[in-house]
Amino acid sequence: MAWQLQSGYAFRQTGGYLGYTPTSEHNDAVLSAFLNNAIPPHFDEQLGFYCVDHHATAIVIGPRTKDILRQAILETHWPAERDGDMIIVRVPPRETLPLFHISGDYWPSPAEVNWMGQQIVVETGVAPARLEIGRPYVVSSPGVSVSTGNIVRHIGFQPREKTVIDLPANSRTIIRADKVFVPAKEGINTDQRALLLLIGRR
Structure with a gap:
């Protein structure tokens, strides 16, 4: 929220969702990995598609992100930068993924x-x-x-x-x-x- 405020809300950020996960989303390999901390084979390719399909340009890794998920995201070798205790991973263009x-x-x-x-x-x-x-x-x-x-x-x-x-x-x-x-x-x-x-x- 602080980053959104500083930018004049120039970008969107996903929010929390407390309801039941729809079957269509629950069966997605990437969301399943996020929810269960179980990384499927070829996670980098599936993560790339998920980000492109949902128009995500960056992934923010916070200090409480599970180690297995943090490692899987960083192993994509996408451009990353640190901002305090956060890591911002940039999603490359679709044509390169x-x-x-x-x-x-x-x-x-x-x-x-x-x-x-x-x-x-x-x-x-x-x-x-x-x-x-x-x-x-x-x-x-x-x-x-x-x-x-x-x-x-x-x-x-x-x-x-x-x-x-x-x-x-x-x-x-x-x-x-x-x-x-x-x-x-x-x-x-x-x-x-x-x-x-x-x-x-x-």
Whole structure:
């Protein structure tokens, strides 16, 4: 607030929110890391996308920021400066960032692979990416459609089979399948989510 006042409120600053975290936000890998102090793989790419998508130009690290989160932010090697006991990390321009982001029916965690539901959207920045998709159970979907721009591919899976999808730089890819399953209904475990396949970075 002091910085906003000194600047004549020339910039916006996020405020506190005391309500229930919406599912759409709770499933975001970056917010999940902030809330749980658990840093997922490729955090720098996801943080870059989150900042660009939310028009954030800087991240302020305060003296009470958890060490694991402070270290993860500083390991992006973005320009940083110290102001008293605060560290201000500047978000680089979008065109210089190796962004990577998954949205839609997706449940991130610190694990290398995570579950997706019926549809996800994968966005990349200046660097291409590779995504591994696996079908761990017979009840998992036997295939998906992968749409990048005007190019649509259909990929089939055998149970316990994996495949790798190459994603071009600066792209938006939709991965979708019609068949999902609920582990609890299949007697696999007590998970009530509607799941599809396991995905992870390569």
